[in-house]
Structure formats: C-alpha cells, structure tokens
Amino acid sequence: MTETIFKRPKYLKDAVFxxxxxxxxxxxxxxxxxxxxxxxxxxxxxxxxxxxxxxLAYDYFDIDVGEAAHGRGAAVATGLKRVLPDRIVFTYQGDxxxxxxxTAETIHAANRGENITTIFINNxxxxxxxxxxxxxxxxxxxxxxxxxxxxxxxxxxxxxxxxMLALLDGTIYIERVSVTSPKNIRAAKKAIKKAFQIQxxxxxxxxxxxxxxCPTNWKMSPVDSCKWIDEYMTKTxxxxxxxxxxxxx
Amino acid sequence: xxxxNKGRIKxxxxxxxxxxxxxxxxxxHIIAVSETLNHQGYYPSKSTDSSDDPKCTGCAxxxxxxxxxxxxxxxx
Numbered sequence: 001m002t003e004t005i006f007k008r009p010k011y012l013k014d015a016v017f018x019x020x021x022x023x024x025x026x027x028x029x030x031x032x033x034x035x036x037x038x039x040x041x042x043x044x045x046x047x048x049x050x051x052x053x054x055x056l057a058y059d060y061f062d063i064d065v066g067e068a069a070h071g072r073g074a075a076v077a078t079g080l081k082r083v084l085p086d087r088i089v090f091t092y093q094g095d096x097x098x099x100x101x102x103t104a105e106t107i108h109a110a111n112r113g114e115n116i117t118t119i120f121i122n123n124x125x126x127x128x129x130x131x132x133x134x135x136x137x138x139x140x141x142x143x144x145x146x147x148x149x150x151x152x153x154x155x156x157x158x159x160x161x162x163x164m165l166a167l168l169d170g171t172i173y174i175e176r177v178s179v180t181s182p183k184n185i186r187a188a189k190k191a192i193k194k195a196f197q198i199q200x201x202x203x204x205x206x207x208x209x210x211x212x213x214c215p216t217n218w219k220m221s222p223v224d225s226c227k228w229i230d231e232y233m234t235k236t237x238x239x240x241x242x243x244x245x246x247x248x249x
Numbered sequence: 250x251x252x253x254n255k256g257r258i259k260x261x262x263x264x265x266x267x268x269x270x271x272x273x274x275x276x277x278h279i280i281a282v283s284e285t286l287n288h289q290g291y292y293p294s295k296s297t298d299s300s301d302d303p304k305c306t307g308c309a310x311x312x313x314x315x316x317x318x319x320x321x322x323x324x325x
Contacts, residue, residue, distance in 0.1 A: 002324070004321070004322075005256065005312075006312040006320070007321045007322075016263075022268035027315075030318050182314055185314060222269065226270070
C-alpha cells in the first residue's frame with residue numbers, strides 16, 4: 001500500500017509562487033499552511049500580508065486575508081482581532097515592512113500585548129524594490145544603496161527587532177528560526193505552531209522571526225545563500241528562543 | 250513486489266524553478282538536473298532513482314526544503 005509521506009498542504013492554493021528560485025517565502029508559506037491545517041483553524045484564520053514580496057499572499061493561502069498598508073500589519077491585525085476576538089489573526093511581514101516603515105505600529109501593538117501572531121521574514125534587504133539596504137542589512141553587506149558594504153558610521157547598525165520587542169512586557173513568545181536546512185525548517189514549523197497555539201490560548205503577542213534567503217538580491221546561488229545565513233547572518237541574528245513567558249501566564 | 254520502506258518522489262517539473270536545494274540535501278544523491286526546460290524556462294530537478302535498485306528512503310528532506318512545494322513523497 002502506498003503511503004503519502006509529503007504532499008502540498010490543504011490550505012495552500014494550487015498556484016505557482018511568483019517568488020524567485022530559492023526564496024524562503026515559499027518554505028514559510030508552506031509551514032504556515034501546514035500549521036493551520038494541523039491546528040484545524042482554517043475557517044477562523046485571518047492573514048494580514050505586508051507590502052513587499054509577500055504582498056500577493058492572498059493568491060496562495062486558502063484562508064481569509066485582509067491586506068494592510070505598508071508596515072501597518074500590526075494595526076490592522078489589532079482591529080481585526082478586537083472586532084472578531086474568536087478569529088486567529090496573524091501578520092506576515094518582511095523586514096522592510098516591519099522593521100522600517102511599520103516599527104511604530106509593531107512596537108505599540110506588542111507593548112499593548114495584542115493577542116496576535118506575527119511571522120517576521122528577515123532577509124536583510126528590500127527584496128521587492130530591488131535589493132536596497134534594509135534596517136536588518138548586516139555590517140559590510142552589499143546592497144544597491146550600499147555598494148561598498150554597509151558602513152556603521154554612515155548607515156548605522158543592523159536592527160534586532162525581536163530582541164527589542166522581547167524587552168516589552170506585552171510580548172509572550174519570541175523565537176528566531178531559519179529555513180536553511182530540513183532540520184532548521186522543522187524547528188521553524190515547531191516555533192510557528194507554538195506561536196499560533198499561544199494566540200489560541202489567549203496569552204498575548206507572539207512572534208517568529210524567520211531568517212530567509214534572498215538569492216536574487218544577495219547575488220548568490222540558493223545553496224550558497226543558505227550557507228551564508230548559517231555562517232554570517234546568524235552571528236548578528238542568533239537563532240533560538242528570545243523570550244518565552246507562556247509558562248508564567 | 251517492492252521492498253518495504255522504500256520511498257518514491259514525484260517532482261512536478263512545471264512548479265520547479267531550478268533552485269536545486271533538493272539536490273543539495275538529498276542524502277542518497279538521486280536527484281539531478283533535467284536536460285529539458287519547463288514552461289517557466291527553468292531546468293527542473295528530476296529523480297534519477299532506478300526502479301530496479303531504488304535508493305530513495307522517503308526521508309522527505311527534498312520536499313521539506315523545496316520552496317515551491319514541487320515535490321511529493323510516497324512510501325510503497
């Protein structure tokens with residue numbers, strides 16, 4: 001008898017992703033869809049996508065989606081969750097969306113302890129607009145606006161948003177994961193599942209930061225991009241649980 | 250009759266964008282680049298596992314890392 005080990009998750013539409021080859025968005029989309037299927041929350045989940053590469057997430061997730069203006073995902077999710085408290089509301093945001101233009105909304109939603117979940121894709125660049133420097137760009141990393149590499153005197157330092165949010169009393173669970181190997185991907189799925197579970201248990205704000213390859217803008221092969229995350233990016237953005245207060249609630 | 254615990258992968262060549270992450274993680278080295286283009290213009294990955302001496306164990310590492318959900322894994 002043939003046993004199916006792996007197939008496309010139920011709540012991922014039968015569409016071809018518009019993402020570049022080797023992009024981490026596809027993996028993360030699949031993990032979110034798998035978690036939604038396993039927790040059986042598809043009929044009451046609402047996704048709030050960002051402006052950025054993942055802006056067309058509504059073409060892929062077979063659940064309700066409410067698009068937000070650039071960076072305002074946390075504010076839109078706050079409204080949705082307060083009006084419809086029985087729904088599972090999550091934002092799916094990139095680093096340009098969340099750590100640059102939406103910093104204020106994100107920090108205040110987290111500080112209020114809004115019972116929402118955020119999936120934060122960190123690829124250290126503005127992917128959709130062509131690879132400009134993002135707040136999360138590493139020191140020395142080349143981008144179209146820092147062709148000689150990011151210089152801290154001129155361009156400042158990489159922003160560790162997850163660590164910043166961990167200081168706030170309103171946040172319950174924050175973990176940083178990566179999608180560079182099957183092992184890391186399994187850990188990422190576990191973290192995403194826990195973040196959704198915390199919202200279902202009405203504990204408060206949960207966030208999973210995903211270190212995600214952007215081979216096109218990094219000008220590397222997909223395999224080299226994954227190695228680069230493991231070797232360099234994790235030095236500035238170490239993987240692991242940054243905050244977990246779920247046991248104390 | 251096929252051996253127990255032998256796996257089989259099915260790569261949807263039209264979904265594949267040729268990132269070859271699957272090739273880099275396959276512990277049995279049975280995934281290779283196809284010689285023909287797909288409709289998107291990429292050379293997709295293909296399974297080179299032979300039916301006489303199947304090496305695939307169905308570990309699903311290729312499917313786990315595939316960013317385009319192009320791989321399905323079965324165990325016969």
